[in-house]
Amino acid sequence: MRRRHTTWLALFAALMMVLAACGDSTDDTTATDDTEASTETTAAAAEPFRIAIVAPSASNDLAFTQSIVDAVDVIKGEMGNVEVAVTDGTFVVEDAAAAIRGYASEGYDLVIAHGSQYGGSLQEIAPDFPEVSFAWGTAADTFGIANVYSYEAASDEGGYVMGVMAAALSESGTIGVVGPIEVGDAKLYVDGFAAGAVAQNPAASVNINYTGSFGDVALASEAAQAHAAAGADVMSGTAQMVVGAVGVADEQGILWFGTQANQTSLAPDIVVASQVYHWEVILRDIISNLQSGKLGGEIYSINLANGGEVIEYNPAYALPDDVKQLAEDTIAGIVDGSISTGG
Template sequence: MKRWSWILIVVLLLTTVLTACGGKQEAQTEKIRLALILPSTIDDMAWSQSMYEGVMAVQKEMGEDKMEVAVSERLGNPVDAGAAIRQYADQGYNIIIAHGSQYQNVLEEIAPDYPDVSFAYGTGYEAHDNIFAYDPQAQEGAYLQGIIAGMMTKSNIIGVVGPVEAGDAIKYNYGFQQGVEAVNPDAEVRIAYTGSFGDIAKAAELAKAHMDAGADFLTGTAQQVVGAINAAKEHGGVYWLSNDMDQSSLAPETVISAQVYHWEKVVQQIIDAHQKGETGKHIVLSFANGALELKYNPQLESQIPQEVKDAVEQAKQQIIDGTLTVKLPEN
């Protein structure tokens, strides 16, 4: 017990010394100060990286003198995320984006204490006074990718490498299944989960099992899929449909298309709303408003038959004008 008092004394001493020699931070009012809370890392080649690049794009557009960005990574659990969000709010950040559906709860708890700060999270739907909820319609792009897979598959077996059966993974898989079903009722979509978001070795093994079982098209979500993509690349003869961001740089010969989220549009919208003093709203990312995009990998585009592209284009138009609604699970 005695040595704890020693530590306390020294810590307090250090505290005073360090406080004394530290400078003061100038507060600037005109500058937008944006803090980004990420569950994974800025280089995960998936969900977190795509948002990070979106924010960076906005910052580049606005200029670094107009916008300051702070990033905190690896805050997958709500406890540490809550501490980070509170600290940013305390330090006077104007906009705090917590990039994950798991942060809804934390924001609802913190936001009322900081009415001047705009908070945002997603995937989510519950917006409040100063909470924005952004909501990528992952099922829409998934549907289009389902069409590609359904029309092009030769084995009629399509494998999904899922993380945990929840949130965006459900939306994506559900839309994907509908897309396949619409063009090729004989094809079988086999959905399996690794039970983890980041275990790339397990994802690779799951992809191998899918391929050994005859799958010639694969897709999946979360940062774990980089392992599966690489396994598909090494296996050869199969295609990967990527989500979150364009992952074709990992495997240019394998990743045939990608559903890309244009986060910069969301971030810009939040900044604009904040500057105009608007209250929080539900921001949808869809094909209709151009925040979602289906990209073909230019290297493989020639391998996609024109009729497939036409079918995708047609479905996309129907989704945009509302004649086709991709369903979400109901119960």
């Protein structure tokens, strides 16, 4: 009797593990399907260029991870013969490290470690695979390793432009920002946004709330409620948990500025504009370097000037012409260097 129970339990545990594993690496399966398809169609053609992405949140988070997955899709569309594999949802750095090492040992041409927290692991892994090129972001350090590129986003630039627009649109003069933890890309964006808002309206009060979590949607939602109670009529925020804040803004008719990906679909009535990352701008450079044999050693940045950051307006929102002009002038000023974002 006891033995039979143990067998059932073992079976059950195994099933759990399989299902849990499926959930983590959903896109692996898709990627494999893609591979099979492309191998069939180009059987006689050259070897495909193989890109792997390892990223912390979901591929469709409308934020950080989606920005790199979308960019690689663009590259795939341009180059054609590209095989893409994605391991997403690796909040746990050890899991990410295992995935990075796995892709490297499978001989991928370019392994993208999309998360500043993966730096330490990459520093250990990259030297073991001198034939593989690694790209790591957002960061501005290649550790002096010959096969590591790093990339970052000057998210303060787009943040500044949207801060200017936010202050111009705010009637109460109170603007709310929901952030995760005050580090990296989020800090750059929030600081740029606040600087832009104050530059446009020195009397504006920009309330900044770092919830302390990248993933807590309920907390982000309540942070937005707190902003609303404090009188904010325009809000912005960064990281994947802001979907909770966008919901509150929508419900209360508060304007929203998004970043990292186009967030218009979340609330077409109140999203004014989004700063969208187009990593493909630098991926093109990295890949052409790769093809000429240079596997790393450079630090890239996307910004408004090189087209890696684009302010995408929501066509459904009636943005007053003067505010749009203000935004375009600010973009031009940042590009020609006459405006400093303070970052």
